[in-house]
Amino acid sequence: MGRTVACLDRTTKRYVSFDSMELMFTSDKAVGPRSATKILSAARDVLTAQGYSSLTIEAVAAAAGVGKSTIYRWWPSKEALLADAIADVFRADEIPDLGDTRAELRLAVDMTIDNYANEDLAAGLPALATGLLPHPELMTRFREAFLQRKRENIAVALRRGVERGDLPEGLDTDLVQDVWAGTILYRRLMMGSSLDDDVADRLVRLVLDSPAALVARS
Amino acid sequence: MGRTVACLDRTTKRYVSFDSMELMFTSDKAVGPRSATKILSAARDVLTAQGYSSLTIEAVAAAAGVGKSTIYRWWPSKEALLADAIADVFRADEIPDLGDTRAELRLAVDMTIDNYANEDLAAGLPALATGLLPHPELMTRFREAFLQRKRENIAVALRRGVERGDLPEGLDTDLVQDVWAGTILYRRLMMGSSLDDDVADRLVRLVLDSPAALVARS
Amino acid sequence: MGRTVACLDRTTKRYVSFDSMELMFTSDKAVGPRSATKILSAARDVLTAQGYSSLTIEAVAAAAGVGKSTIYRWWPSKEALLADAIADVFRADEIPDLGDTRAELRLAVDMTIDNYANEDLAAGLPALATGLLPHPELMTRFREAFLQRKRENIAVALRRGVERGDLPEGLDTDLVQDVWAGTILYRRLMMGSSLDDDVADRLVRLVLDSPAALVARS
Amino acid sequence: MGRTVACLDRTTKRYVSFDSMELMFTSDKAVGPRSATKILSAARDVLTAQGYSSLTIEAVAAAAGVGKSTIYRWWPSKEALLADAIADVFRADEIPDLGDTRAELRLAVDMTIDNYANEDLAAGLPALATGLLPHPELMTRFREAFLQRKRENIAVALRRGVERGDLPEGLDTDLVQDVWAGTILYRRLMMGSSLDDDVADRLVRLVLDSPAALVARS
DNA sequence: AGCTAAACGAGACGGTACGTCGCGTCTTTAT
DNA sequence: ATAAAGACGCGACGTACCGTCTCGTTTAGCT
Incomplete structure (x- = not known):
C-alpha cells in the first residue's frame, strides 16, 4: 500500500x-x-x-x-x-483484527489524531480547504486520492465491530468518521485544545455507547 | 448586545x-x-x-x-x-428556555449549522484558521471575541439540561460543542456533505444518548 | 532646450x-x-x-x-x-552661425559622430530599431521626440549655407542628413571602421562638392 | 557559387x-x-x-x-x-560589364536596396548588429562570410569605372559602399522613408559627381 | 541484408527574466 | 484635519525560452 x-x-x-x-x-x-x-x-x-x-x-x-x-x-x-x-505522509494503515472492537476503534482514533494533530502538516489542512473550496471537482479528487483509503480501512474495522455485535446494524460509518475527524481537527485548529488519551478514549466510547444516533436514517 | x-x-x-x-x-x-x-x-x-x-x-x-x-x-x-x-454576522443568540432539552439542543445545533454552513462566509473560516495558526495569541483573542459568546449561550442551555436531569452531572460542555462544531465544519469543508435535518437530529441525539462519553474526566 | x-x-x-x-x-x-x-x-x-x-x-x-x-x-x-x-544624452545642439559653411557642416558632422559613435549608447540604437520596427507608430513618435530637434538644428545650418550661396537652392536637407547619419552608423555598427577626422572631412566635402545629386526632385 | x-x-x-x-x-x-x-x-x-x-x-x-x-x-x-x-537569401551578384558606368552603378545600388529594403529580412539586420556588437570577432567573421562577396563584386564594377575614366584614381570603394548601404539602411530602418527610383538615382549621381570627397586620403 | 553509430524528435531539466498583482508604507491632493 | 487617491520598494506569481541533458527512434553507410 x-x-x-x-x-x-x-x-x-x-x-x-x-x-x-x-x-x-x-x-x-x-x-x-x-x-x-x-x-x-x-x-x-x-x-x-x-x-x-x-x-x-x-x-x-x-x-x-x-x-x-x-x-x-x-x-x-x-x-x-x-x-x-x-x-505523502498521511497515515492510512489497515486496522488489524484484534478481536477487540474497543481496541480497534482506539487504533482508528489514534491514527486520525496522528494525522491531524501532526504539529506541522496540520497547518496545511485549512489552507488546503481554503484553496479547494471554490473548486468542488478538485475537492472531490482530493478526497478520493487522500482520505478514501484511510476511511475505508477504518470502515472495515467498524464493520467488524458490527459483525461482532458490538456496534449496531446500519451504523453510519461516514458519520462516525466525520465526528471523529471533525472533533479532532476542530480542537486542534480552532480551539488549540489537547488531544490526549482521555479525549481519544471518549471519542471511542462515544461510538460504542450511543449507536442509535449514529445509525443511518432507515 | x-x-x-x-x-x-x-x-x-x-x-x-x-x-x-x-x-x-x-x-x-x-x-x-x-x-x-x-x-x-x-x-x-x-x-x-x-x-x-x-x-x-x-x-x-x-x-x-x-x-x-x-x-x-x-x-x-x-x-x-x-x-x-x-x-459581524456570526450568530450567538441566547437559547431560550423552552422547557424541552431536546428542542433547545436542536436550536443550538441549528444555530451552529447556520454559522458554519453559511454558503459564503464558511469559506473564510479555514482561511482564518490558516492565518491565525502561527499566532496562538491572536488565535486566543479571536476565540474570545468570536466564539465565546456563542459557546456560553449554548453552555447555558446544556446546563439547563443537566438541571432538568436530561443530561448527566459533569457534562463536558466544551467537548459537546467541539463535537458539534467539528462535525458540522468537517462535513461542510472537507466532505461537502449535506447538513440536513437528519444530521442535526442525530447530533442532538448523540448528546442526549451517550452522556458517559461526554462527561469530563473525573 | x-x-x-x-x-x-x-x-x-x-x-x-x-x-x-x-x-x-x-x-x-x-x-x-x-x-x-x-x-x-x-x-x-x-x-x-x-x-x-x-x-x-x-x-x-x-x-x-x-x-x-x-x-x-x-x-x-x-x-x-x-x-x-x-x-537624455543625445546631442541636438544648435549650430552657431560661424559665417563659414564648411566649418558649420563640420560641426554638424561632428555632433552626429558624437551621438552615433558614442562607445556605449550606440549599442542601444540597433536594439531600439529592432524593437520599434514592428510598431511604425512608435517609430514615428520616437523619431519626433528623439531625432527631430537635431535634424532641425542641422537643417538651419544647411539653409544658412544655401543663403550664403555655398549650397544650392532646393538642397534636400533630409537626404543630406540620411547620408551623414547612415554612413556614420553603418561604419560604426556594421563595419567597425574608424570615424576619424578624415571621414568627417570627406562627409562634409561630399555635401559641399556634389550638390546636384542632393537636390530634391524638382 | x-x-x-x-x-x-x-x-x-x-x-x-x-x-x-x-x-x-x-x-x-x-x-x-x-x-x-x-x-x-x-x-x-x-x-x-x-x-x-x-x-x-x-x-x-x-x-x-x-x-x-x-x-x-x-x-x-x-x-x-x-x-x-x-x-542564404542575400544578393551578391556580379555586376556585368555593361560598358556604361552609370548603369552599372545603378545595378549595384539596386542590388543593395533589394537586400536592405527586403520587407522582412531587413528587420533581422539591426537585431544581428545588436547581437554581434559585443563580439568583434564574430562581427568580423560575419562581415567576411556575409558582406564580402557583395562588396567585392561591386568594387569590381567601381574599378571598371575608374579604368574607364568615369571615376577618379584612388576612389575609396569602401567609403562609397558605406555611403550607399548606410544611407539605404538608415532610411529603411530609422526614417521609414521610401527607397524609390529617385533615391537610387541620386545615390548613383552622388558617386559620379563628387569623386574628390570619395578619394582615399592620399 | 543486417549492424552500428550518428543524427535526430522529443521534451524534461535548472535557470533567468518577463510583466502582473498585491502587499504595507508613505506622500500628495482635495476637501 | 482627515481621508481619497495612488506612487513606491518589494516579493511572489505563473509563463516563456534559454541552453543542456537524457531518452528512445530513425537513418544511412559499412560490413
Whole structure:
C-alpha cells in the first residue's frame, strides 16, 4: 500500500495522482517528475520550518534545488503540491483484527489524531480547504486520492465491530468518521485544545455507547 | 448586545476589539473607523462574490469606496479584517428556555449549522484558521471575541439540561460543542456533505444518548 | 532646450514623452516618476557596463534602487525606457552661425559622430530599431521626440549655407542628413571602421562638392 | 557559387561557415545538418510572419519540425542562425560589364536596396548588429562570410569605372559602399522613408559627381 | 541484408527574466 | 484635519525560452 504522487498522464497531458506503489509496480524506471521526492519533501520542510505563509513555489523550488518550472510542469497549483506533500505522509494503515472492537476503534482514533494533530502538516489542512473550496471537482479528487483509503480501512474495522455485535446494524460509518475527524481537527485548529488519551478514549466510547444516533436514517 | 469590531488604540498603538454596541454608543465622538460598516460589509461582499483568493485589501477598499490606508489604520492585517467581517454576522443568540432539552439542543445545533454552513462566509473560516495558526495569541483573542459568546449561550442551555436531569452531572460542555462544531465544519469543508435535518437530529441525539462519553474526566 | 523624459498623462492614462524643459516650466514640482533621473541613468550604466543583452528591467531596477513596478508604471516597454535613456544624452545642439559653411557642416558632422559613435549608447540604437520596427507608430513618435530637434538644428545650418550661396537652392536637407547619419552608423555598427577626422572631412566635402545629386526632385 | 551555411567542426568543436556549394559537393560525406535548408527557411518564415521578437529557437524548431538540439548542434546561437538565414537569401551578384558606368552603378545600388529594403529580412539586420556588437570577432567573421562577396563584386564594377575614366584614381570603394548601404539602411530602418527610383538615382549621381570627397586620403 | 553509430524528435531539466498583482508604507491632493 | 487617491520598494506569481541533458527512434553507410 503506497502513497499518492503526482504525475502527468503522457497521453492526455493532464495531471493525475498515482499511487506510488502502482508507480513502482508499473515501471521499474521512474515515471513522472524525476525529483518528486525531493520536491514533496522540500515542501514539507518549508511548511514545517517557516509556516504556510512562507510556503511559496519559489521557496520550495529553492529548497529542493529545482527550477520553478519543474514544479509547475507537474503540479498545476500550490494546492495540488500541498495535497501531495501531505498525502505523502498521511497515515492510512489497515486496522488489524484484534478481536477487540474497543481496541480497534482506539487504533482508528489514534491514527486520525496522528494525522491531524501532526504539529506541522496540520497547518496545511485549512489552507488546503481554503484553496479547494471554490473548486468542488478538485475537492472531490482530493478526497478520493487522500482520505478514501484511510476511511475505508477504518470502515472495515467498524464493520467488524458490527459483525461482532458490538456496534449496531446500519451504523453510519461516514458519520462516525466525520465526528471523529471533525472533533479532532476542530480542537486542534480552532480551539488549540489537547488531544490526549482521555479525549481519544471518549471519542471511542462515544461510538460504542450511543449507536442509535449514529445509525443511518432507515 | 452588539458585535465585536476591531479598532486600533491610538494611545497604545495596539489593536483592540470593541463591542459594536460600545462603538455605536460612542460614535458621536467619532471613535473608531467612520466607515467600519461599509468596510466590513464590502469585505463580505467580495468574499461572497469572488471568493477568498480575491479578498484583497485593495479590492475591499475599492468596493467600500475607501482608501487602503483607512483600512490599514484600523485593522492590522487581512485576518483581523476577515475576523471582524465574519464575527459581524456570526450568530450567538441566547437559547431560550423552552422547557424541552431536546428542542433547545436542536436550536443550538441549528444555530451552529447556520454559522458554519453559511454558503459564503464558511469559506473564510479555514482561511482564518490558516492565518491565525502561527499566532496562538491572536488565535486566543479571536476565540474570545468570536466564539465565546456563542459557546456560553449554548453552555447555558446544556446546563439547563443537566438541571432538568436530561443530561448527566459533569457534562463536558466544551467537548459537546467541539463535537458539534467539528462535525458540522468537517462535513461542510472537507466532505461537502449535506447538513440536513437528519444530521442535526442525530447530533442532538448523540448528546442526549451517550452522556458517559461526554462527561469530563473525573 | 531640454531633454525628453517619460511621463504618464494623468488624464488619458497614456504614456507621453515630455520635453524636460516643458516639464520644468509647467510645474515647479516634479511631475512624472520621482526617480526618472535615477532610472534613466541606471539604464545607461547597465548598458555601458554589461551590454545590451544584460539590459533587463530587473537589472535597471536593481541598479536604480527602485522596484520593477515603478519602471513599468511609467515606461510601457524596455524600448521606451531605452529610447528615453538615449534621448537624455543625445546631442541636438544648435549650430552657431560661424559665417563659414564648411566649418558649420563640420560641426554638424561632428555632433552626429558624437551621438552615433558614442562607445556605449550606440549599442542601444540597433536594439531600439529592432524593437520599434514592428510598431511604425512608435517609430514615428520616437523619431519626433528623439531625432527631430537635431535634424532641425542641422537643417538651419544647411539653409544658412544655401543663403550664403555655398549650397544650392532646393538642397534636400533630409537626404543630406540620411547620408551623414547612415554612413556614420553603418561604419560604426556594421563595419567597425574608424570615424576619424578624415571621414568627417570627406562627409562634409561630399555635401559641399556634389550638390546636384542632393537636390530634391524638382 | 553557393551561399554560406553554418557548420560545427566535429574535430575542433568550433563553429565554421561552409559555402553551401562546398556543402552540396561534400554532402555525400554527410557533413552538415541534414535539415539545414528546412531550418533556415523556417527561421525566415518565423521572422517574416511573426517578427524578430518571436524568433525563438523553439519556434524555429517547431516550424521546421525539428528538435531543438538539432539546431543547437549546428548553430551556437540565435545570431549565428539568423546570420545564415539572411545570408542564404542575400544578393551578391556580379555586376556585368555593361560598358556604361552609370548603369552599372545603378545595378549595384539596386542590388543593395533589394537586400536592405527586403520587407522582412531587413528587420533581422539591426537585431544581428545588436547581437554581434559585443563580439568583434564574430562581427568580423560575419562581415567576411556575409558582406564580402557583395562588396567585392561591386568594387569590381567601381574599378571598371575608374579604368574607364568615369571615376577618379584612388576612389575609396569602401567609403562609397558605406555611403550607399548606410544611407539605404538608415532610411529603411530609422526614417521609414521610401527607397524609390529617385533615391537610387541620386545615390548613383552622388558617386559620379563628387569623386574628390570619395578619394582615399592620399 | 543486417549492424552500428550518428543524427535526430522529443521534451524534461535548472535557470533567468518577463510583466502582473498585491502587499504595507508613505506622500500628495482635495476637501 | 482627515481621508481619497495612488506612487513606491518589494516579493511572489505563473509563463516563456534559454541552453543542456537524457531518452528512445530513425537513418544511412559499412560490413
